[in-house]
Amino acid sequence: MSRSSTSDEGEKDIGVRKEAGYGEHNEEHEHDDLAEALQPNFAAHDDIEKSTEQPVQDGDGATLTKVQSQYSVNNVKSVPDGGATAWLQVLCSFFVFFNTWGIINAFGIYQTYYENGILAGTSPSNLSWIGSIEAFLLMLVGSVAGPIYDKGYVHELLGVGSFLIVLGQMMLSLCSTYWQVLLAQGIAIGIGTGLIFTSGVAILSTYFSTKLATATGIAASGSSIGGVLYPIIFYKLQPTIGFAWATRVMGFIALFTLGISNLALRVRVLPASRRKFLDLPAWKIKPFLFFNLGSFFVFIGLYAPFFYIQSFVLQTGLMEPNLAFYLLAILNGSSTFGRLIPNIIADRIGPFNVLTPCATMCAVLQYCLISAKSSAAVIVILALYGFFSGTLVSLPATCYVHLAGPTRRGLIGTWMGMGFAFVSLGILCGTPITGAILAAYSFTEVWIFGATFILVGSFFTILSRLAQADWKIFVKV
Template sequence: MGDGRESTLTETEYSPPSKQDTSETDFPDGGFRAWLIVAGTVASNASTFGFVNAWGVFQTYYEQTLLKDVSPSTIAWIGSVQYSLVFLPGLLTGRLFDLGYFKIPYATASILLVVLTFLVGQCTQYWHFILCQGIAIGLMCGTIFGPAIGIIGHWFKKRRGIALGIAATGSSIGGTIFPIATHKLIPLVGFPWTMRICGFMLMLTLGFANLVLARRLPAKDISGGLLNLRAFRNPAFTVYCVSGFIAFLGLYTVLTYIELSAVKVGVSPDFSFYLVSIANGSSLLGRVVGGIASDVYGPLNVLTPMTLIAAGMTFAWPHARSQTSLIIVAVLYGIVSGTYVSVFPIPIIAMGEVSDIGRRTGMALTIAAVGALAGPPISGAINSATGGFEAMGYYAGSTIVLGVMLLFTTRQLLLRRWRGKI
């Protein structure tokens, strides 16, 4: 107990004392406690990925006010660091999760995330924002986000897709509420108090998550330390990790710049900020339906075509020059990108033993994080060099298409035939 690792009591105190709850082959796959875990993960994702998904509003606000003398590409590094660090700590947190460490790291990161959100309201210079909002908040979100995926893997197997899909709606909920709240509150109470209110909102959602989330299976010390390099002997896992890295090079470009592109083509600033919330709100449908469909048809059979549509929307986005067309792009892009984010972890969980879920997922998410880190600034640099959004769309859409090709390769390596559920 003194080393911070959950005891056997903590692992099982909320579960009926039956063989089903202590076996790695039998999963609850439902029931009040299991669905309460999903509800806690919804709150967790709203506080982390949902909060980070609001970055597009901050990008526009900083460009127009607090950091108006800083280039868009440079400002974009704040958001891209956030995005990448949601994934990057997964290498460490995943290993700690497999070893049984969950409650203390999760609670500590939750407290620090609230405090750091308060501190963002006091930032005035670029280096303040990159350090506090980019690095520190990103790390805390990553420390919280990764283990929640592993928690779902402990409680669901046959219905894992729908469970992860519902859990991922938290990102949509947070990504819808935080941009609207931020945009509306700043003129009323100022930027510092807006961030304090966001901090209080996080205090509520993370408090609930800390109360209900718990592991089910006993900890296992699998050999290999932080890395399980043997997992890369599986060509499908290797190709899948590379596909995530390449897809994330372009996946967040639309979400980061759609509000700014709308302003540039004459859409009212009073409406343009809603585009980020529309995209995030629409992703809720993609996350839920994607999760259900992955259980029925197989995650890769769902992931591959939906990601291809995301590429198409990314190509189309720069050519949307009216409020109506931008809304259509935001809705469709939100649905398919939401499917990608919610379904992405499912094949990773299935590519190995359940006792190694945290470490294997952590490695894949860490690789994807590099793409999430580099993508938006590359897009911003292209925008600065060309003075428009068309080249950004071509770049981002092309990287997503390449990611789709690697997803199809992964499917063929696993299935070794053209048709089948995988």
Template sequence: MTEISPSETDVPGDNGIGPAREVMAVVDEKHFGESATATASTITNSVGDAGCDAVIEYPDGGLRAWGVVFGAALTQFCGYGYLSAFGVYQDYYTRIYMAEHSASAISWIGGIESLLMIAGGLVCGRLYDRGYCMFLLYGGTFVTSLSLFMLAFVKPNQYFGALLCQGLGVGLGGGMAYVPSLAIVSQYFEKRRAMAMSIVTAGVSLGATVNPILVNNLFARTNLGFTSVVLINAAFMTSVLLIACFLIKPRLPPPKKHAKLVNCLKKFSKDWAYIAMTTGFTLFALGFFFPVFYLQLAAITHGLDKTLAFYSLVILNGCSFLGRISCGFIARVVNVNHLGIISALISGCITFAFIAVESTTAVVFIGVLYGFFTGMYTAVMAPITNLLTDDVAELGMRLGISFACSGLGELIGPPIAGALLTGEYHWWRPAVFFGIVELAAAISFGWVELVVRHRRQVKQVREDTGCTGA
């Protein structure tokens, strides 16, 4: 049994992209073939200015190492965890604060925020590899905090103010801090890296659970307006980020060698299995945020209990955490690509259920199942990429490129949902569209499975032929 997490290839110098998001998986070697065994018990790398090969020793524990893990989890709490709670703002903006603007226009705020957090790795990952870890962390904290405090003073129906502060500002700040918060773990852990990464990624689910509770309850107070609510939330987020800055410290100097993005793009463009996988990632990302951004709004517009509506995102994100954690155990007996197909297939079917979201049971059903299976899907993204990677040094680059493409899907998906929904709330339109899109993603992963099987058969034939010839 080999434990694999994306951070295992994110030792500084392995790539120029930086780590993937929210990934933890325990993978059986029989599901990966030879690529799973590429992670050795020690890693040889060029360290700092020494200019020679040195064996990197990992603490794999201790107060400082676990403090870094906790700090990284707090950064994830304020980054993708905050983004995953955008459904609260989608509901509040659409019904109350920016009622003059369509749901589609409002969704661009969350879509841009998501794109910058994910695709920012293309730039920030390269800066991280060049030793700018703390610059990215401090800069991301400053930009995020400033943007949140500025958001508090956006007036009703000032759409572009919210777009600049919450979409561009928070997205840029979150993207800057996102890379070091994941990559830094690889400097402290090797044997226990999967455990450390699971704690870090748990920060996303925790943030996606706590933020909706906090913001919804503050909005529910009649004596607090939008400015007061956002100021309180901004102060809370800033405090958490400052603690993270205090805890996160780099341990290793930056490397000298870096992979070239252009060369990798040329190589990957000829790998049809990788293209199919990236297509699947992008299609799934296109529909991913529809339930996340719109479940609370759907519950309220159907006249359901407001308490249930407010906690619908808590249910969804809490079950997403369970899906991520359980995937590590399920992957011991089930092929990870099969898990990708299953999770995309079931998520698509659940998206169709939005047509009937007219009862408490329907809201809970969607929240529990969609949260669980999208959490599982998130956990297997890196292992599926590893399945197609012959050279483990390319894994980080492959992850960065494919996730940047999926970021484009997350950018345009929510606005498309709002445009299909219209001001008359035709829920069946986005439900059918995104259900079909996620089923198409499952088909793309099915194609990946066929290619992988073919490659194994060809390899086996070559090995048998070689033995016969001997």
């Protein structure tokens, strides 16, 4: 594609966006802003009536394939916003979420098993490094995979990432030492999830406009459902067929579901340019800085219940093992609703006005675990915690759209990548520190640590919200 043709197409795209009213950042086009963040700058092929499937060369010599698209994705009229192919992409994205955050959300069942199984004698802090590195790599590699996705290597990312996830799961079944588990589960699966996550999220923005929030919500529920099913599968199979084969069964499930995504995922439009990788001056903007600091501190403490709640109720005698293992399923199950309902409310009152109280509630609920003296109390607290924590995972992307505003729409994807990479550091260090606290003190100090950091993060999120709203309180932001 020549520079002149790209320029002409860019001018067409700008014209279409002006006609569609993109000059104003209002509620009607908020989801379109998010779509552009995830899938920026697509070329318009006005002369293509049908898919030509002809290989072309991009600026770096990479072979890409033209796909059916008469307009830029920024032209809402050209987006299907439904149909069999579009909803098939939702299924593909669902399975991507199922095998990325779904696997990571299920790590608590492994944490409990390792403490009493093949890694008995290893400190809780060292064990939690496995899960935290896994989640850290998902976000870090995911931010790096964005520009690769923009260059057109969608199926390569999905294929390599799927291979690493299945390989890591199968190799995990053969592990017997700590370093082997760390390599297979922490690093291999972590890198694999990071590679495929971007494709699963971004593909939906090219097929949906007004129904984007609904489609994304359905797809994102895969992470919660994966967090429910994977622990149950492991818990039910491990006593009967052993750790190795229980882990392999989970690997075969990942192979089957990701196989569907690899076969059925279809790229509708051809990327015309890659997003900017860094925008360092953004860190001087107070709302952006405060929001990332808030998210960093929140995620340091957020996953303490996900990793340690089963150990807590077993060691304190609050529950029998047969009931205790369901806690992770309850936590992830209620998180499904936390990814859907608050997003609907956020469309009406603004994402910051929803995110801030939800973060504060997570802190309060962790403090409540200190006083939980019965199984019923723990179940109620966890159900509420799952709901409010789901909001903290689903709303940040929309918050970045609001932070960038109408004048920096071309930088939304860049800001997301920088923000997620920074926040991943909080995920990396949070649970290992929690494990070290548990080894030295008790679960009371664990919950105090997690809740306090979430509370500190909530404070910075409030500062971001106030700075974004010019220090006004009763406004939509």
